[in-house]
Amino acid sequence: MHHNQIRGWTLLSPALIFLLALGIFPLVYAIWLSFHSLNLLDPSRGTRAVGFENFSTILFKTPLIGISFPESLQITLIILVGSLCLELAIGLILAILVSRTSASVLLRMFRSSLMVPMLIAPAIVGMMFRFLFEPSFGLIDFVLGLVGVAPIYWISDPNVVLYAVILVGVWEWLPFSFLVFLAGIHAIPPEQFEAAAVDGAGFFEQIRYITLPWLRNLAGILILIRGVDLIRNFDVIFTLTYGGPGRSSASLGFSAYLTSFKFFEVGQGTAYAVLILILINILVLIFARYLVPAREETYGG
Amino acid sequence: MxxxxxxxxxxxxxxxxxxxxxxxxxxxxxxxxxxxxxxxxxxxxxxxxxxxxxxxxxxxxxxxxxxxxxxxxxxxDHYVRLVTEWHFLTPLLNSFIVSGATTVLNLILGVLASFALVRYRLRGGDFVSLWILSQRFMPAVAILLPLYIFYNTFGLIDTYLGMVLVNTVATLPFSIWMLRGFFQDLPKELYDQAEVDGCDDIGILRHVILPIGRAAMGVTAVFAFLFSFNELMIPLVISRTSTETVPVAFSGFKMQFQTDWGAAAAATVVTVLPLFIVVALLQENIIRGLSMGAVKE
Known part of the structure; x- marks a missing residue:
């Protein structure tokens, strides 16, 4: 037994050492830096400990990049809540519709074109949609124009830009929630629906009392995976809007990047990163349990 | 019943x-x-x-x-310009080198670690598994600034080695978690039979896991490659001109007054079309991979 322990840890150690050295050590250093003031563009300023000053600057004042943490957080949360609600709701409705009808045969032909967008680099998707969103020559306003909608300035109108970001995210990730829910519905034993039908349960009651409870775990997994990605959201913002117009779509990830790697204001940049990390940890603490026990159950197959 | x-x-x-x-x-x-x-x-x-x-x-x-x-x-025209004016082959080659090496490193470290987690009832093994899972959710922005400072000191900025190391930190937790799930799915009798046949643990790894887990490793490798290939912030910070990757090149199609949409579209076609092949190869494993192994179709 003891022998096995040593052997096991030996096999595990290369990966662990790697992750500790290049993941945890920099993280600890980042936390240390967040309590200091230094700027890589201005080494003469030196490094000095400033306590919580970086945090109070980004939380309560207007930092260098021109948008405070709460404002950036609000932008991120709008995108997060908007995207998640749309993805979960539409994905669920689609999955129920398709699983209840013969449209699933039709779907099988299109499956691969639904899966490809999820694998495209978000940076490329962002670039692609910047082209499609163009008011004068883009495809989207052209198609909307066919049904009589006046041109929408998706990227240049600060009141619309967040909808554009949400739409792009939903376009890329709707198939994910849809196909996950579909797999979940297929894993429900058909006897449950049959028994419910015998008891006189209609379409909506069957969904309410059988389908939805079965899918709760999967919804938790989707919220976890997409939620974390949306809090870190950077790639699409970078290529689609570059945080603009002005700073009206500067998500947390984008603001942290700008502070760190355009202004090289190390203390404030790492303070941003620490706060993002705390937010992600809250989400992981709440929803990770859906990912872990789910391993022991099987969905489909 | x-x-x-x-x-x-x-x-x-x-x-x-x-x-x-x-x-x-x-x-x-x-x-x-x-x-x-x-x-x-x-x-x-x-x-x-x-x-x-x-x-x-x-x-x-x-x-x-x-x-x-x-x-x-x-x-x-645009495809020609993409190569002659934008020199798109350089970032494309860089992406393949960096993601390829990242994938290899992922597999070596990942197979050893996940085998250890599945094979031995390690004291603290469950904790390590969960910790590795939590690393998957770490934002790159949290470690990039310190790494940028180290890299400047050690001359790793704009090097393949530097790029591969960060990309591996970002993808390894996923790979270990996926491989662990796949190895757990292998029937326990396989291990027992190999033991009866006189295999030691390294023998089991070589003669049982490597041949039978080939599909699992293939799926994990494709995902590790794609995640690394698609990453934007890491190469934006760590690479300069000589190791620039595809997503960074994309953000460069913006010219002073007007974006070169023709070249951008051509580059999109070149990078997106191969994904249809990836989808055809992976099929039902795509949802499993994207859901961290939780949803098996």
């Missing part, structure tokens, strides 16, 4: 009127579902098709109203 059989028998005996009404609604629902699926298909295929069209349009037709640009003589 008895209830199921009874249930099925009883279901046959539903009165005829209700049956007809149900059939009507069912048909309506089916028509609706077909329309929705076709609509969905349009939403996903039209933008991609439009990009393909744009990539073969003459330059002067790209930024005109779409209704005036439907008939044109196709041209490969």
């Amino acid at each position: 008895e209830a199921d059989v009874l249930g099925r028998r009883a279901a046959v005996g539903v009165p005829g009127v209700r049956k007809r009404r149900v059939a009507f609604w069912r048909r309506l629902l089916t028509v609706f579902a077909y329309v929705i699926v076709l609509f969905l298909f349009g939403i996903y295929i039209l933008p991609l098709l439009w990009i393909v069209l744009t990539s073969i349009k003459p330059q002067e037709l790209i930024i005109v109203h779409p209704s005036e640009a439907l008939a044109f003589v196709p041209t490969l």
